[in-house]
Amino acid sequence: MSPLDQLFSNYLPVFLGTGIGAILVISALVGSRLLAPYSEERNKGTTYECGMLPIRRASTNVGMRFYLYAILFIVFDVEAVFIFPWALSYLAVGPQAYWEMVVFVGILAVGLAYAWKKGALRWQ
Amino acid sequence: MNNDLFGFEINVWADAAARLGLIVGLMTVVVMGLIYGERKIIARFQQRLGPTRTGPAGLLQSVADALKLVAKEDVRPRSADPWVFELAPYFVFVPIFLMFVAIPFALRWEIRVLELGLFYVLAVSSVNIVGWVMAGWGSDNRYAMLGALRAAAQAISYELPLVMSLISVGIVADSFNLTEIVRSQGQVPNIVWQPLPFFLFFVAILAELNRTPFDIPVGESEVVGGPFVEYSGIRWSMFFLAEYAALFILALLGAAVFLGGWAWPLGEEWGLGWQLVLTALKAGALIFAVFWVRVTMPRLRIDQLMAFSWKVLLPISFVQVLANGLVLVYEPPQHIANILLAAVSGAGLLLVVWIMNHSVGKPRPRPVLSPRAATAPTATRSEAAR
Numbered sequence: 001m002s003p004l005d006q007l008f009s010n011y012l013p014v015f016l017g018t019g020i021g022a023i024l025v026i027s028a029l030v031g032s033r034l035l036a037p038y039s040e041e042r043n044k045g046t047t048y049e050c051g052m053l054p055i056r057r058a059s060t061n062v063g064m065r066f067y068l069y070a071i072l073f074i075v076f077d078v079e080a081v082f083i084f085p086w087a088l089s090y091l092a093v094g095p096q097a098y099w100e101m102v103v104f105v106g107i108l109a110v111g112l113a114y115a116w117k118k119g120a121l122r123w124q
Numbered sequence: 125m126n127n128d129l130f131g132f133e134i135n136v137w138a139d140a141a142a143r144l145g146l147i148v149g150l151m152t153v154v155v156m157g158l159i160y161g162e163r164k165i166i167a168r169f170q171q172r173l174g175p176t177r178t179g180p181a182g183l184l185q186s187v188a189d190a191l192k193l194v195a196k197e198d199v200r201p202r203s204a205d206p207w208v209f210e211l212a213p214y215f216v217f218v219p220i221f222l223m224f225v226a227i228p229f230a231l232r233w234e235i236r237v238l239e240l241g242l243f244y245v246l247a248v249s250s251v252n253i254v255g256w257v258m259a260g261w262g263s264d265n266r267y268a269m270l271g272a273l274r275a276a277a278q279a280i281s282y283e284l285p286l287v288m289s290l291i292s293v294g295i296v297a298d299s300f301n302l303t304e305i306v307r308s309q310g311q312v313p314n315i316v317w318q319p320l321p322f323f324l325f326f327v328a329i330l331a332e333l334n335r336t337p338f339d340i341p342v343g344e345s346e347v348v349g350g351p352f353v354e355y356s357g358i359r360w361s362m363f364f365l366a367e368y369a370a371l372f373i374l375a376l377l378g379a380a381v382f383l384g385g386w387a388w389p390l391g392e393e394w395g396l397g398w399q400l401v402l403t404a405l406k407a408g409a410l411i412f413a414v415f416w417v418r419v420t421m422p423r424l425r426i427d428q429l430m431a432f433s434w435k436v437l438l439p440i441s442f443v444q445v446l447a448n449g450l451v452l453v454y455e456p457p458q459h460i461a462n463i464l465l466a467a468v469s470g471a472g473l474l475l476v477v478w479i480m481n482h483s484v485g486k487p488r489p490r491p492v493l494s495p496r497a498a499t500a501p502t503a504t505r506s507e508a509a510r
Contacts, residue, residue: 008136009136009140010236010237012136012137012140013143013225013235014222014244017144017218017221017224018218020141020145020148021218022214022218024148024217025213025214028358029358032193032195032358032359033198035194035195036195036197036357038198045201045202045203046202046203047201047263047265048265048267049266049267054203054266057203058263058266058268063273066273066277069277069434070277072434073281073283073284077280077287080287080291083288083445084291087294087445087449088300090449090453091298091452091453094453098449098453101446101449102446105442105446109439109442112438112439116434116435121430121434122427122431123427123430123431
């Protein structure tokens with residue numbers, strides 16, 4: 001097989017698996033639709049809230065701290081994406097590539113230290 | 125284009141479909157076994173018997189549960205967002221199922237050998253959290269919403285130590301191909317040279333699987349089941365199928381990456397049966413450890429959980445990656461490199477253990493929320509948290 005064919009053959013199961021996974025869920029839902037009873041009742045459609053009737057929609061105020069963690073995560077996840085190719089190729093380039101990554105991680109570590117000092121990592 | 129499946133030359137499309145079909149069967153059986161096993165093992169830990177009535181020694185309990193769930197009414201709240209609510213089970217289950225593509229069971233026993241297998245597994249697995257947030261958002265339920273936010277915050281926080289621990293092993297093996305990583309372990313598995321990444325990996329998979337002590341997203345006493353409060357019947361069971369399948373996959377991944385997979389200690393010359401036995405034993409040991417931690421540890425508070433990830437695990441995992449790089453970049457002889465790797469990593473593990481020991485039992489500084497809260501009786505906050 002040529003390299004391109006090999007690549008195609010390697011990632012074909014990913015494509016097929018997406019379909020097969022979805023079909024699995026669909027077949028379970030169809031099976032349940034065939035077997036399970038169903039009855040219309042007015043109060044069954046309300047959401048669960050410890051026996052109280054829910055007031056207004058649930059998707060309202062979200063704590064600010066979740067956004068802080070999300071922003072920090074994006075920074076570090078992008079860093080991780082850069083580290084992946086570096087991890088396999090820095091030996092070929094030599095010590096220079098290694099120290100460049102140290103500088104890169106160092107800059108982000110300063111950012112983490114700043115966020116830490118500002119109290120962004122304190123859950124309150 | 126043809127591919128080799130059990131000695132038959134068949135078309136790549138048919139080959140891929142056949143392998144995925146086998147995985148579907150394996151996954152279903154293993155998930156049922158895991159649910160039964162977890163109930164039995166936890167029962168023994170708690171001096172109970174667990175399921176005994178259905179079939180010999182309760183063996184058919186999972187089958188009975190599955191039948192019950194299929195035949196149970198599937199309710200959707202009237203105020204739920206229909207599209208988001210209905211699509212959430214797909215987004216939870218399909219990424220987990222796709223992780224199987226790169227997971228090796230034995231030599232030449234996998235769906236495909238991907239050159240970037242480790243990267244692929246991590247990339248696909250993190251899509252799963254989208255499904256959790258969709259479930260929480262679409263249900264129009266405050267418990268579900270809170271659970272989904274907690275799940276998202278926890279999953280992204282522990283994603284980074286997980287990624288970094290696997291990258292540091294990838295650096296040592298000089299490959300992200302899972303088959304190559306198993307082969308590179310040769311005589312000694314990675315857990316010996318890299319104890320700290322193994323610890324990071326184990327903690328991170330506990331968090332990614334929302335298992336005790338990291339179960340605040342689904343904690344029954346706080347958010348009554350989390351993102352899937354409103355799900356019932358077969359739709360609810362899809363979340364659990366995904367969760368147990370993820371446990372199985374991550375245990376297989378841990379067995380391959382850290383415990384030597386099918387090769388250590390017998391070597392690759394032994395037959396297929398022995399290789400499968402080794403893989404199953406190692407994955408089984410990891411799964412048992414997960415259950416063991418579940419019955420032993422209390423649940424962490426969210427502030428402890430986030431602090432543990434961002435202030436302890438994340439910095440030390442970056443240091444581990446850079447330390448591995450430093451050891452290997454000046455190309456020392458093999459045995460000196462190995463000793464240095466083990467020494468640095470072991471020292472890091474001791475440091476983490478010391479920090480954990482030091483911070484456990486420290487009382488939490490009571491936050492002052494508002495002047496009114498400050499004058500309120502002091503017991504309220506800790507009582508509410510309990």
